[in-house]
Amino acid sequence: MADSSAIAPEQAPATPDDTVTELGRQLARFGRAMVRYKAQQAASAAYGLLFPLAERPQRAGALAEAVHADPSTVSRQIAQLVERGLVERQPDPADGRACVLVPTDAGHETMAALRRRRDEHLAAVLEHWPADDVHQLVDLLSRFITDFEAPRPSGVRPEETETSTPSR
Amino acid sequence: MADSSAIAPEQAPATPDDTVTELGRQLARFGRAMVRYKAQQAASAAYGLLFPLAERPQRAGALAEAVHADPSTVSRQIAQLVERGLVERQPDPADGRACVLVPTDAGHETMAALRRRRDEHLAAVLEHWPADDVHQLVDLLSRFITDFEAPRPSGVRPEETETSTPSR
Protein backbone atom coordinates (compact mmCIF):
# COMPACT_ATOMS: atom_id res chain seq x y z
CA MET A 1 0.00 0.00 0.00
CA ALA A 2 1.01 3.63 -0.03
CA ASP A 3 4.05 4.00 2.07
CA SER A 4 4.62 7.33 3.69
CA SER A 5 5.60 9.02 0.50
CA ALA A 6 4.83 12.63 1.11
CA ILE A 7 5.63 12.83 4.75
CA ALA A 8 9.16 13.67 5.61
CA PRO A 9 10.72 11.60 8.35
CA GLU A 10 11.30 14.19 10.99
CA GLN A 11 12.41 13.53 14.50
CA ALA A 12 9.83 10.81 14.89
CA PRO A 13 11.50 7.85 16.50
CA ALA A 14 9.79 5.61 14.00
CA THR A 15 7.85 5.86 10.83
CA PRO A 16 4.50 7.63 10.74
CA ASP A 17 2.92 4.26 10.32
CA ASP A 18 3.90 3.50 13.83
CA THR A 19 2.05 6.54 14.99
CA VAL A 20 -1.04 5.33 13.21
CA THR A 21 -0.71 1.90 14.77
CA GLU A 22 -0.28 3.50 18.13
CA LEU A 23 -3.40 5.54 17.55
CA GLY A 24 -5.31 2.37 16.78
CA ARG A 25 -4.09 0.95 20.01
CA GLN A 26 -5.15 3.92 22.03
CA LEU A 27 -8.48 3.92 20.27
CA ALA A 28 -9.11 0.34 21.29
CA ARG A 29 -8.11 1.22 24.81
CA PHE A 30 -10.35 4.21 24.74
CA GLY A 31 -13.25 2.19 23.47
CA ARG A 32 -12.94 -0.25 26.33
CA ALA A 33 -12.74 2.58 28.82
CA MET A 34 -15.85 4.15 27.36
CA VAL A 35 -17.80 0.91 27.43
CA ARG A 36 -16.77 0.35 30.97
CA TYR A 37 -17.66 3.86 32.00
CA LYS A 38 -21.06 3.70 30.41
CA ALA A 39 -21.72 0.34 31.99
CA GLN A 40 -20.92 1.58 35.46
CA GLN A 41 -23.20 4.55 35.00
CA ALA A 42 -26.69 3.55 35.97
CA ALA A 43 -28.09 5.77 33.24
CA SER A 44 -29.52 3.87 30.35
CA ALA A 45 -28.18 4.64 26.93
CA ALA A 46 -31.50 6.21 26.07
CA TYR A 47 -30.67 9.21 28.19
CA GLY A 48 -27.95 10.15 25.77
CA LEU A 49 -30.67 11.16 23.35
CA LEU A 50 -31.72 13.96 25.65
CA PHE A 51 -28.67 15.94 24.66
CA PRO A 52 -29.31 16.22 20.94
CA LEU A 53 -33.01 16.69 21.62
CA ALA A 54 -32.39 19.52 24.04
CA GLU A 55 -30.30 21.27 21.46
CA ARG A 56 -32.89 20.90 18.78
CA PRO A 57 -36.20 19.05 19.01
CA GLN A 58 -36.54 16.83 16.02
CA ARG A 59 -38.19 13.75 14.69
CA ALA A 60 -37.13 10.21 15.34
CA GLY A 61 -35.62 9.65 11.94
CA ALA A 62 -33.50 12.75 12.06
CA LEU A 63 -32.39 11.85 15.54
CA ALA A 64 -31.41 8.38 14.42
CA GLU A 65 -29.25 9.82 11.71
CA ALA A 66 -27.79 12.36 14.05
CA VAL A 67 -26.50 9.69 16.38
CA HIS A 68 -25.72 7.22 13.61
CA ALA A 69 -28.04 4.58 14.97
CA ASP A 70 -30.76 2.40 13.57
CA PRO A 71 -34.28 3.89 13.62
CA SER A 72 -35.54 0.92 15.57
CA THR A 73 -32.98 1.48 18.27
CA VAL A 74 -33.88 5.11 18.57
CA SER A 75 -37.55 4.27 18.59
CA ARG A 76 -37.15 2.04 21.61
CA GLN A 77 -34.98 4.49 23.44
CA ILE A 78 -37.47 7.24 22.77
CA ALA A 79 -40.20 5.00 24.09
CA GLN A 80 -38.25 4.67 27.32
CA LEU A 81 -37.85 8.40 27.62
CA VAL A 82 -41.52 9.03 26.91
CA GLU A 83 -42.49 6.41 29.44
CA ARG A 84 -40.38 8.14 32.05
CA GLY A 85 -41.91 11.48 31.17
CA LEU A 86 -38.67 12.98 29.93
CA VAL A 87 -39.70 13.49 26.33
CA GLU A 88 -42.98 14.40 24.76
CA ARG A 89 -44.24 13.43 21.34
CA GLN A 90 -45.74 16.44 19.64
CA PRO A 91 -47.66 15.45 16.55
CA ASP A 92 -46.21 17.17 13.57
CA PRO A 93 -48.97 19.28 12.00
CA ALA A 94 -47.30 19.06 8.65
CA ASP A 95 -46.95 15.30 8.63
CA GLY A 96 -49.30 12.97 10.39
CA ARG A 97 -46.87 10.10 10.38
CA ALA A 98 -44.19 11.92 12.26
CA CYS A 99 -43.86 13.23 15.78
CA VAL A 100 -41.54 15.95 16.91
CA LEU A 101 -39.73 14.88 20.04
CA VAL A 102 -39.39 17.56 22.68
CA PRO A 103 -37.81 17.16 26.10
CA THR A 104 -40.10 17.98 28.99
CA ASP A 105 -39.04 20.06 31.95
CA ALA A 106 -38.12 16.87 33.75
CA GLY A 107 -36.12 15.86 30.71
CA HIS A 108 -34.16 19.07 30.77
CA GLU A 109 -33.49 18.64 34.44
CA THR A 110 -32.36 15.08 34.01
CA MET A 111 -30.08 16.05 31.22
CA ALA A 112 -28.63 18.90 33.23
CA ALA A 113 -27.96 16.54 36.11
CA LEU A 114 -26.27 14.06 33.82
CA ARG A 115 -24.15 16.73 32.29
CA ARG A 116 -23.24 18.08 35.68
CA ARG A 117 -22.09 14.67 36.82
CA ARG A 118 -20.17 14.12 33.65
CA ASP A 119 -18.53 17.47 33.96
CA GLU A 120 -17.58 16.86 37.54
CA HIS A 121 -15.99 13.58 36.67
CA LEU A 122 -14.12 15.03 33.77
CA ALA A 123 -13.04 18.03 35.78
CA ALA A 124 -11.59 15.65 38.36
CA VAL A 125 -9.80 13.67 35.71
CA LEU A 126 -8.39 16.79 34.14
CA GLU A 127 -7.60 18.43 37.41
CA HIS A 128 -3.92 18.80 36.72
CA TRP A 129 -4.14 19.40 33.02
CA PRO A 130 -3.09 22.69 31.53
CA ALA A 131 -6.10 24.38 30.00
CA ASP A 132 -4.36 24.50 26.71
CA ASP A 133 -3.91 20.75 26.58
CA VAL A 134 -7.57 20.20 27.30
CA HIS A 135 -8.53 22.56 24.60
CA GLN A 136 -6.25 20.88 22.15
CA LEU A 137 -7.53 17.46 23.04
CA VAL A 138 -11.09 18.57 22.44
CA ASP A 139 -10.16 20.11 19.18
CA LEU A 140 -8.19 17.17 17.88
CA LEU A 141 -10.67 14.62 19.12
CA SER A 142 -13.57 16.45 17.58
CA ARG A 143 -11.85 16.70 14.26
CA PHE A 144 -10.86 13.07 14.40
CA ILE A 145 -14.34 11.81 15.08
CA THR A 146 -15.69 13.90 12.26
CA ASP A 147 -13.19 12.44 9.86
CA PHE A 148 -13.73 9.02 11.31
CA GLU A 149 -17.46 9.08 10.84
CA ALA A 150 -17.49 10.66 7.46
CA PRO A 151 -15.96 8.09 5.15
CA ARG A 152 -16.99 4.56 4.57
CA PRO A 153 -14.00 2.29 4.95
CA SER A 154 -15.24 0.13 2.12
CA GLY A 155 -17.30 1.46 -0.74
CA VAL A 156 -16.85 5.16 -0.34
CA ARG A 157 -19.62 7.08 -1.99
CA PRO A 158 -18.43 10.63 -2.67
CA GLU A 159 -21.77 12.29 -3.37
CA GLU A 160 -24.84 10.17 -3.45
CA THR A 161 -26.77 12.00 -0.81
CA GLU A 162 -29.48 12.83 -3.25
CA THR A 163 -32.94 12.26 -1.92
CA SER A 164 -34.53 10.91 -5.04
CA THR A 165 -33.47 7.49 -6.06
CA PRO A 166 -36.88 6.10 -6.97
CA SER A 167 -36.92 6.40 -10.72
CA ARG A 168 -38.98 3.28 -10.98
CA MET B 1 -25.77 17.60 45.27
CA ALA B 2 -23.10 20.14 45.76
CA ASP B 3 -23.32 22.56 42.97
CA SER B 4 -20.35 23.89 41.17
CA SER B 5 -20.13 26.54 43.84
CA ALA B 6 -18.46 24.21 46.28
CA ILE B 7 -16.02 22.78 43.80
CA ALA B 8 -14.47 25.74 42.16
CA PRO B 9 -12.80 28.13 44.55
CA GLU B 10 -12.37 30.44 41.65
CA GLN B 11 -14.49 30.09 38.62
CA ALA B 12 -13.24 31.38 35.38
CA PRO B 13 -15.90 33.26 33.49
CA ALA B 14 -16.52 31.06 30.52
CA THR B 15 -13.64 29.00 29.41
CA PRO B 16 -12.71 25.87 31.31
CA ASP B 17 -16.17 24.61 32.14
CA ASP B 18 -17.28 24.97 28.60
CA THR B 19 -14.28 23.12 27.39
CA VAL B 20 -14.96 20.30 29.80
CA THR B 21 -18.58 20.08 28.75
CA GLU B 22 -17.54 20.02 25.17
CA LEU B 23 -15.13 17.24 25.92
CA GLY B 24 -17.93 15.23 27.48
CA ARG B 25 -19.93 15.75 24.36
CA GLN B 26 -17.16 14.56 22.14
CA LEU B 27 -16.62 11.60 24.38
CA ALA B 28 -20.21 10.52 24.01
CA ARG B 29 -19.95 10.99 20.31
CA PHE B 30 -16.83 8.96 20.24
CA GLY B 31 -18.41 6.18 22.24
CA ARG B 32 -21.20 5.86 19.74
CA ALA B 33 -18.77 5.89 16.86
CA MET B 34 -16.75 3.13 18.48
CA VAL B 35 -19.77 0.98 19.14
CA ARG B 36 -20.87 1.40 15.59
CA TYR B 37 -17.45 0.69 14.22
CA LYS B 38 -16.99 -2.44 16.25
CA ALA B 39 -20.45 -3.62 15.31
CA GLN B 40 -19.79 -3.28 11.63
CA GLN B 41 -16.54 -5.14 11.94
CA ALA B 42 -17.17 -8.82 11.59
CA ALA B 43 -14.43 -9.51 14.09
CA SER B 44 -15.66 -10.53 17.48
CA ALA B 45 -14.50 -8.55 20.44
CA ALA B 46 -12.43 -11.53 21.46
CA TYR B 47 -9.91 -10.78 18.77
CA GLY B 48 -8.90 -7.66 20.56
CA LEU B 49 -7.22 -9.84 23.14
CA LEU B 50 -4.73 -11.00 20.55
CA PHE B 51 -2.96 -7.68 20.73
CA PRO B 52 -1.99 -7.69 24.39
CA LEU B 53 -1.25 -11.39 24.17
CA ALA B 54 1.06 -10.94 21.23
CA GLU B 55 2.98 -8.33 23.13
CA ARG B 56 3.32 -10.48 26.17
CA PRO B 57 1.85 -13.94 26.72
CA GLN B 58 0.19 -13.97 30.08
CA ARG B 59 -2.43 -15.64 32.14
CA ALA B 60 -6.13 -15.00 31.98
CA GLY B 61 -6.30 -13.02 35.18
CA ALA B 62 -3.51 -10.69 34.22
CA LEU B 63 -5.07 -10.23 30.84
CA ALA B 64 -8.39 -9.38 32.40
CA GLU B 65 -6.80 -6.72 34.49
CA ALA B 66 -4.85 -5.40 31.57
CA VAL B 67 -8.00 -4.73 29.61
CA HIS B 68 -10.05 -3.77 32.66
CA ALA B 69 -12.58 -6.49 32.11
CA ASP B 70 -14.18 -9.16 34.22
CA PRO B 71 -12.35 -12.49 34.39
CA SER B 72 -15.44 -14.26 33.16
CA THR B 73 -15.63 -12.11 30.08
CA VAL B 74 -12.01 -12.73 29.28
CA SER B 75 -12.44 -16.41 29.94
CA ARG B 76 -15.15 -16.71 27.32
CA GLN B 77 -13.28 -14.66 24.81
CA ILE B 78 -10.21 -16.75 25.35
CA ALA B 79 -12.31 -19.84 24.84
CA GLN B 80 -13.37 -18.47 21.48
CA LEU B 81 -9.79 -17.82 20.48
CA VAL B 82 -8.68 -21.26 21.58
CA GLU B 83 -11.55 -22.85 19.72
CA ARG B 84 -10.51 -21.02 16.57
CA GLY B 85 -6.94 -22.11 17.06
CA LEU B 86 -5.60 -18.60 17.54
CA VAL B 87 -4.43 -19.00 21.09
CA GLU B 88 -2.91 -21.90 22.94
CA ARG B 89 -3.16 -22.69 26.60
CA GLN B 90 0.21 -23.65 27.92
CA PRO B 91 -0.02 -25.14 31.37
CA ASP B 92 1.99 -23.08 33.76
CA PRO B 93 4.63 -25.31 35.31
CA ALA B 94 4.72 -23.13 38.39
CA ASP B 95 1.00 -23.12 38.99
CA GLY B 96 -1.31 -25.91 38.04
CA ARG B 97 -4.41 -23.78 38.22
CA ALA B 98 -3.22 -21.32 35.67
CA CYS B 99 -2.51 -21.45 31.97
CA VAL B 100 -0.30 -19.12 30.07
CA LEU B 101 -2.04 -17.93 26.96
CA VAL B 102 0.13 -17.79 23.88
CA PRO B 103 -0.99 -16.80 20.40
CA THR B 104 -0.40 -19.45 17.77
CA ASP B 105 1.05 -18.69 14.38
CA ALA B 106 -2.46 -18.35 13.05
CA GLY B 107 -3.17 -16.00 15.91
CA HIS B 108 -0.27 -13.81 15.01
CA GLU B 109 -1.34 -13.75 11.41
CA THR B 110 -4.90 -12.90 12.30
CA MET B 111 -3.75 -10.12 14.54
CA ALA B 112 -1.44 -8.76 11.87
CA ALA B 113 -4.29 -8.76 9.41
CA LEU B 114 -6.54 -6.97 11.83
CA ARG B 115 -3.91 -4.40 12.58
CA ARG B 116 -3.26 -3.90 8.92
CA ARG B 117 -6.91 -3.28 8.25
CA ARG B 118 -7.16 -0.96 11.19
CA ASP B 119 -4.10 0.93 10.10
CA GLU B 120 -5.38 1.25 6.58
CA HIS B 121 -8.65 2.61 7.78
CA LEU B 122 -6.99 5.05 10.12
CA ALA B 123 -4.50 6.09 7.49
CA ALA B 124 -7.41 6.86 5.19
CA VAL B 125 -9.14 8.84 7.87
CA LEU B 126 -6.00 10.76 8.67
CA GLU B 127 -4.99 11.18 5.09
CA HIS B 128 -4.95 14.95 5.19
CA TRP B 129 -3.77 15.35 8.73
CA PRO B 130 -0.41 16.89 9.47
CA ALA B 131 1.83 14.34 11.09
CA ASP B 132 2.28 16.59 14.04
CA ASP B 133 -1.42 16.71 14.74
CA VAL B 134 -1.64 12.96 14.67
CA HIS B 135 1.22 12.66 17.03
CA GLN B 136 -0.33 15.15 19.38
CA LEU B 137 -3.67 13.42 19.28
CA VAL B 138 -2.05 10.14 20.20
CA ASP B 139 -0.16 11.76 23.01
CA LEU B 140 -3.10 13.65 24.46
CA LEU B 141 -5.46 10.75 24.05
CA SER B 142 -3.09 8.35 25.70
CA ARG B 143 -2.59 10.64 28.65
CA PHE B 144 -6.27 11.27 28.93
CA ILE B 145 -7.19 7.60 29.01
CA THR B 146 -4.60 6.98 31.63
CA ASP B 147 -5.98 9.71 33.83
CA PHE B 148 -9.49 8.63 33.05
CA GLU B 149 -8.93 5.06 34.10
CA ALA B 150 -6.87 5.76 37.15
CA PRO B 151 -9.07 7.57 39.63
CA ARG B 152 -12.23 6.41 41.26
CA PRO B 153 -14.39 9.53 41.32
CA SER B 154 -17.11 7.75 43.25
CA GLY B 155 -16.49 5.04 45.76
CA VAL B 156 -12.89 5.65 46.64
CA ARG B 157 -11.61 3.05 49.01
CA PRO B 158 -9.04 4.51 51.35
CA GLU B 159 -8.27 1.13 52.82
CA GLU B 160 -7.20 -0.58 49.64
CA THR B 161 -4.18 1.63 49.31
CA GLU B 162 -1.78 -0.98 50.55
CA THR B 163 -0.89 -2.59 47.28
CA SER B 164 -0.81 -0.72 44.07
CA THR B 165 -3.64 -2.76 42.71
CA PRO B 166 -5.89 -0.53 40.66
CA SER B 167 -8.11 -3.52 40.05
CA ARG B 168 -11.79 -3.28 39.39
Next chain:
DNA sequence: CACTACAGTTGTACCAAGCAAGCTTTTTGT
Protein backbone atom coordinates in the same frame (compact mmCIF):
# COMPACT_ATOMS: atom_id res chain seq x y z
C1' DC C 1 -59.54 5.56 -5.91
C1' DA C 2 -55.82 2.60 -6.17
C1' DC C 3 -50.78 2.36 -5.45
C1' DT C 4 -46.30 3.40 -4.26
C1' DA C 5 -43.20 5.79 -0.95
C1' DC C 6 -42.30 7.05 3.60
C1' DA C 7 -42.13 7.45 9.05
C1' DG C 8 -42.22 4.79 12.88
C1' DT C 9 -43.04 0.65 15.71
C1' DT C 10 -42.69 -4.16 16.96
C1' DG C 11 -40.85 -9.10 16.62
C1' DT C 12 -36.78 -11.65 16.72
C1' DA C 13 -32.02 -12.73 17.21
C1' DC C 14 -27.29 -11.78 18.47
C1' DC C 15 -23.46 -10.21 20.99
C1' DA C 16 -21.07 -8.41 24.84
C1' DA C 17 -20.50 -7.84 29.67
C1' DG C 18 -21.10 -8.79 34.62
C1' DC C 19 -22.49 -11.19 38.96
C1' DA C 20 -22.65 -15.27 41.46
C1' DA C 21 -21.68 -20.00 42.13
C1' DG C 22 -18.70 -23.90 41.40
C1' DC C 23 -14.44 -26.66 40.69
C1' DT C 24 -9.63 -27.48 41.07
C1' DT C 25 -5.13 -26.36 42.82
C1' DT C 26 -2.04 -23.83 45.78
C1' DT C 27 -0.85 -21.87 50.06
C1' DT C 28 -1.10 -21.40 54.97
C1' DG C 29 -1.74 -22.54 59.81
C1' DT C 30 -1.54 -25.61 63.53
Next chain:
DNA sequence: ACAAAAAGCTTGCTTGGTACAACTGTAGTG
Protein backbone atom coordinates in the same frame (compact mmCIF):
# COMPACT_ATOMS: atom_id res chain seq x y z
C1' DA D 1 1.06 -33.74 57.54
C1' DC D 2 -3.59 -32.48 57.21
C1' DA D 3 -7.36 -29.38 57.21
C1' DA D 4 -8.84 -24.85 56.18
C1' DA D 5 -8.49 -20.69 53.52
C1' DA D 6 -7.31 -18.39 49.35
C1' DA D 7 -6.39 -18.08 44.44
C1' DG D 8 -7.26 -18.95 39.40
C1' DC D 9 -10.34 -20.00 36.19
C1' DT D 10 -14.82 -21.62 34.22
C1' DT D 11 -19.84 -21.91 33.69
C1' DG D 12 -24.98 -20.63 34.50
C1' DC D 13 -27.85 -17.02 34.41
C1' DT D 14 -29.31 -12.25 33.69
C1' DT D 15 -29.15 -7.75 31.70
C1' DG D 16 -28.54 -4.26 28.20
C1' DG D 17 -27.89 -2.58 23.69
C1' DT D 18 -28.03 -3.04 18.71
C1' DA D 19 -29.55 -4.30 14.03
C1' DC D 20 -32.35 -6.70 10.45
C1' DA D 21 -36.84 -7.70 8.86
C1' DA D 22 -41.68 -7.43 8.80
C1' DC D 23 -45.73 -4.70 9.90
C1' DT D 24 -49.03 -0.55 10.55
C1' DG D 25 -50.65 3.59 9.14
C1' DT D 26 -50.19 8.17 6.65
C1' DA D 27 -48.76 11.12 2.35
C1' DG D 28 -48.38 11.93 -2.02
C1' DT D 29 -49.46 10.73 -7.15
C1' DG D 30 -51.68 9.36 -11.44
